[in-house]
Amino acid sequence: MIIKTNVLSPISPHEAEFRKNVFITINQTKIISISKESANGDFEDFSDCVCIPGLIDTHVHLSQFYVRGKHSSDLLDWLQKYIFQAELKSKDESYARKIAEDFFSATVKAGTTTAVIYTAPFKQACESAFEIAKDFGVRAIIGKTMMDCNSPDFLRESTEKSLKESIELFEKWNKSTPLLEYVFSPRFAPVCSSKLMKSVGEFARKNNAYIQTHLSENPDEIKLVKKLFPQFDSYTEVYEKHGILGEKTILGHVIHISEKELNIIKNTNSKIAHCPDSNFFLKSGAFPYERIKNTGIEMALASDVAAGTSLSMFNVMKMFNYRQDNYVVSPQEAFYYATLGGAKILGKDNIIGSVEIGKEADLTFLKIPDIAEKNKDTLLSELLYLGTEKKIKAVFVAGKTFPKFNFQKY
Numbered sequence: 473m474i475i476k477t478n479v480l481s482p483i484s485p486h487e488a489e490f491r492k493n494v495f496i497t498i499n500q501t502k503i504i505s506i507s508k509e510s511a512n513g514d515f516e517d518f519s520d521c522v523c524i525p526g527l528i529d530t531h532v533h534l535s536q537f538y539v540r541g542k543h544s545s546d547l548l549d550w551l552q553k554y555i556f557q558a559e560l561k562s563k564d565e566s567y568a569r570k571i572a573e574d575f576f577s578a579t580v581k582a583g584t585t586t587a588v589i590y591t592a593p594f595k596q597a598c599e600s601a602f603e604i605a606k607d608f609g610v611r612a613i614i615g616k617t618m619m620d621c622n623s624p625d626f627l628r629e630s631t632e633k634s635l636k637e638s639i640e641l642f643e644k645w646n647k648s649t650p651l652l653e654y655v656f657s658p659r660f661a662p663v664c665s666s667k668l669m670k671s672v673g674e675f676a677r678k679n680n681a682y683i684q685t686h687l688s689e690n691p692d693e694i695k696l697v698k699k700l701f702p703q704f705d706s707y708t709e710v711y712e713k714h715g716i717l718g719e720k721t722i723l724g725h726v727i728h729i730s731e732k733e734l735n736i737i738k739n740t741n742s743k744i745a746h747c748p749d750s751n752f753f754l755k756s757g758a759f760p761y762e763r764i765k766n767t768g769i770e771m772a773l774a775s776d777v778a779a780g781t782s783l784s785m786f787n788v789m790k791m792f793n794y795r796q797d798n799y800v801v802s803p804q805e806a807f808y809y810a811t812l813g814g815a816k817i818l819g820k821d822n823i824i825g826s827v828e829i830g831k832e833a834d835l836t837f838l839k840i841p842d843i844a845e846k847n848k849d850t851l852l853s854e855l856l857y858l859g860t861e862k863k864i865k866a867v868f869v870a871g872k873t874f875p876k877f878n879f880q881k882y
């Protein structure tokens with residue numbers, strides 16, 4: 473397949489490349505050429521669009537998709553009031569399938585092609601998410617949320633069951649297709665026993681598996697961790713000493729954090745998913761972006777639905793800028809952390825995250841009126857501030873589009 477379009481692709485947090493009127497040739501799953509001339513006269517004409525890499529959401533809760541926008545004072549209150557009850561509903565298989573269908577429809581329509589996902593603490597809910605992701609043909613890293621203590625009875629599992637089911641899901645689904653992988657998902661330290669965290673750490677290390685969890689989102693949460701794990705110096709040390717940290721570990725939030733803790737994150741090569749919309753919504757605090765950037769810790773952006781109100785990574789990019797009081801996030805930076813930066817923290821920057829020859833064709837095409845008159849800077853600025861308003865013409869994952877969606881409607 474050959475597509476005529478205009479390509480905007482990230483290079484680094486400070487650089488992007490814009491190429492007008494080029495022909496992208498896709499063979500099977502990959503981009504095999506990007507050129508000024510078409511190899512033959514036969515091409516799809518998307519010259520009214522900009523083609524960007526498929527957006528990457530590095531932290532999102534599928535089983536919370538229906539309870540976005542539930543007003544609350546803070547994290548712990550919000551979890552108790554709305555979220556735990558909402559996750560319970562995914563115990564029912566038909567509900568779990570329906571919410572997964574609606575979730576993946578919405579991510580694709582938002583131009584997101586890769587998501588790192590938490591599902592509810594029920595094996596069937598995670599199975600359903602994998603089955604629907606496979607049906608749709610999206611790229612996803614999915615895990616069953618683990619919680620074996622200090623949780624409501626209706627969600628809490630025994631340590632053994634939580635581990636056994638997560639390992640079974642890993643064995644069945646991890647790399648079951650080129651697009652799907654498993655991520656071990658201990659929710660956060662307050663609801664995980666030492667035994668659970670240690671076992672997850674050991675298994676993941678031996679099997680080169682992803683881990684995701686939440687770290688230092690809210691002051692009350694941090695106090696609770698201090699009370700539950702008094703023998704440790706800090707919240708980060710709780711994860712470090714239980715073997716949870718490592719290069720395939722993605723830590724959500726990381727807001728209230730000491731230099732010593734940042735050193736641990738850096739030294740273990742753990743990654744951070746920054747969720748600015750969620751941080752605004754729950755009044756969790758301001759992400760210390762400059763400090764984190766200066767350490768060289770790898771990070772990327774994430775929606776954190778349902779504490780994030782929108783699955784749109786354009787919304788997240790804008791919030792990334794707005795959430796910083798004293799640092800001006802550039803359009804290039806925001807674009808990078810929603811694309812190539814996301815691929816990088818997943819160790820997938822060799823296959824996705826930019827529009828380049830040899831990479832998988834994970835592509836999002838946005839209609840841009842008068843694109844002929846735009847330059848790189850005006851276009852990047854438009855995507856940062858007005859990205860949520862853009863019409864999406866098509867989305868591809870590994871060279872395949874989603875014919876059942878009528879993108880023109882959105």
Ligand SMILES: [Zn+2]
Pocket residue numbers: 531532533686724776
């Ligand atoms: Zn989260």
